[in-house]
Amino acid sequence: MTESNRGLLLALFAYSIWGSFAVFFSLLKHIPATEVLLHRIIWSFIFVAIILTLTRHWARAKSALLNRRLVLALFCSSLLIGANWCLYIWAVSVNRAVEASLGYFISPLIAICLGVIFFKESLAVYQKVAIFLAACGVGFKIIGIGEFPWISLSLAISFGLYGLIRKKTQVDTVTGLMLETILLLPFAAVYWVWLLIQGEQHFSMSLDGLLLILAGVLTALPLLAFSAAAHRLSLTLLGVMTYLAPTLQLLSAVLILGEPFDKGDFVTFSLIWLSLLIFSGGAIWRRRRTPESIV
Structure with a gap:
């Protein structure tokens, strides 16, 4: 198997797990979201700690912890991703x-806007068109349906800001996740102790307990797979595959969980999908003019 094919399988594995989150977390809907979050943090930390021990990369994490500016930046990113997970x-x-799936469709376009604001990046014509169409989609939901998509926008903005901070930090994916979970760990541990004292915690040697542990594993595992895939695939292919996860989340929400998807949703999503088609097509065309190698 070639390296590019191995990278493709790793990327499909990562996006498939992310795409299954709607179904997975629906199995835990009887447990408060904040409690699910605390277990996601704790078991992610334990799983990544095992990985770092097996690969003998703890020195990298310890070195990063000594960098105050890096720790401060990752503390901010950890709060953002924690809020994103919980929401x-x-x-x-x-x-x-x-x-929620709409939020992750919008997220790449929010990232472009943040790049303009914080990095003074200029927008190509196709990017301006894509953002305009996405804004029309959001506007239709507000005006046409009379509903402000605060969940979608909150997820997109929090994830966009998270990506912005991580872009400015010189740390690899695994080490970054380890530091973020370490920084969130005290909050999660205190909350768990409080739940134990109150007699309100749901963790036990049962299916719920297994699923809560699995929530942490499924947080770290796709990140590891994606990190490995990113070294083997072109950014163009990875960029197109980005939309696989929210697509699977949307399909599973409608077809498996039975959530409604009416004409208003169809118009909103159609405008978003059209904007993403223009965005992806323009990016692919642009990269073909500047050939990039596949590692």
């Missing part, structure tokens, strides 16, 4: 996974 878990628990 998504809650959205699934209240049968709003369709709206």
Whole structure:
């Protein structure tokens, strides 16, 4: 098997796990989202700690912890990704996974806007058209349906800001996740102790306990797979595959979880999909003019 094919399989594995999150977290909808989040943090930390021990990469994590500016940046990113995780878990628990999936469709376009604001990046014509169409989609949901898509926008903005901070930090994916979970670990541990004292925690040697542990594993595992895939695939292919996860989340929300998808949703999503088609097509055309190698 060639390296590019191995990278493709790793990327498909990562995006398939992310795409299954709507179904997975629906199995935990009877547990408060904040409690699911605390277990996601704790078991992610334990799983990544095992990986770092097996690969003998703890020195990299320890070195990063000594960098105060890096720790501060990752503390901010950890709060953003923690809020993002919690909101998504809650959205699934209240049968709003369709709206949550919309947030991850919008996220790449939010990232472009943040690049313009913080890095003074210039927009190509196709990017301006894509953002305009996405804004029309959001505007239709607000005006045409009379509903402000706060879940979608909150997920997109929090994830966009998270990506912005991580872009400015010189740390690899695994080490970054380890530091983020370490920084969130005290909050998660205190909350778990409080739940134990109150007698309100749901973790036990049961299916719920297994699923809560699995929530942490499924947080770290696709990141590891994606990191390995990124070294083997072109950015163009990875960029197109980005939309696989929210597509699977949307399909599973409608076809498996039975959430409604009416004409208003169809118009909103159609405008978003058209904007992403223009965005991806323009990016592919642009990269073909500047050939990039596949590692």
